[in-house]
Amino acid sequence: MSRVESVTVEPVDIPLDDPFRIALGTQTTAETLFVRVETATGAVGIGEATPHPPVTGATRDAAVAQVRDALSLVEGRDSANYRAIVDDVRRSSPGMVSAALAVEMAVLDAHCRERAIPLSELFGGRPEPVETDITVSLVSPDEARNDAAAAADAGYDTIKVKTGDGVAESLARVEAVVEGHPDCDLTVDANQGWSPATAVRFCRGLDDRGIDPALVEQPVPADDVAGLAEVKRRVVPPVAADEAVFSPGDALRVAEREAADVINLKLAKSGLLGARRIAAVARAADLDLMIGCMLESAVGLHAAAHLVAGIGGVSHVDLDGNVSHSRQLGGADPGPVLDPSGPGHGVDPDIDWSG
Incomplete structure (x- = not known):
């Protein structure tokens, strides 16, 4: 025992x-x-x-x-x-x-x-390298352009741009990212910042500029599943549900209302076992999978990477939470590829447990 x-x-x-x-x-x-x-x-x-x-x-x-x-x-x-x-x-x-x-x-x-x-074996697979995006937060266009260029130099192929402030500001930020890294795959995340009408206006602004994001994440408040469905019906890019889904029941509700194309499995909402259950619902509904993060260290990020390797089929990976950490508590330095290993999640953080 x-x-x-x-x-x-x-x-x-x-x-x-x-x-x-x-x-x-x-x-x-x-x-x-x-x-x-x-x-x-x-x-x-x-x-x-x-x-x-x-x-x-x-x-x-x-x-x-x-x-x-x-x-x-x-x-x-x-x-x-x-x-x-x-x-x-x-x-x-x-x-x-x-x-x-x-x-x-x-x-x-x-x-x-x-x-x-390795932890991944609990979820059905061996640990495999996982490629992540990098996030540009709510910064000025000049900062966004510089951040995107730095991401290109560091080897990141996908950039997630934070939006959800003013439409004009968000569009300028996205344009600047494209200028800084013209070859990047692009996703945008409004973190519940908009009404459905504003989200649609933003997406049409992107289209007017010839920008075709791979994903528009949680553009409306988490409890507005009807509004999320409205955005999905009226825009071209795939729409992801993040804060709207904490449980398998939430995922089922989003699927039944045809409110999203993608479900974000962020561990901070559901945990590891819950994320596997949500993934099963999403797959049954023919929805794509994403995994996101908060500001975790390598411990949480590598645990999430093990889940990705174990369940397979995760189309969008956003596991860059420690990029701006002033000190790394364990694991390799942040970069575009996480290489999970075992046993367990494979990270032994440098923490003083004396309290």
């Missing part, structure tokens, strides 16, 4: 080299939390979450408290029963998505390390 002997949680602040600006607000620090699980055999698993209240609900301090409240649901249990543990933690407080993700990732990591297998 691989009994969980202890669970430890540690908040860690990672300053960003550049502010991360999106329609939901600006972040200058990655306020992350790490969870450490140790089993009776000495296997250690690490999990991570980076709460952002406009998306995940709880603050980082609240998520840390929620992990501590959930200790009795994890300690003393067999890590091989990870699915039951994760379900119990999530059922105990349905809104604690960040705390649940960090605990889940740590339990799954410990389980895999105990068996000397």
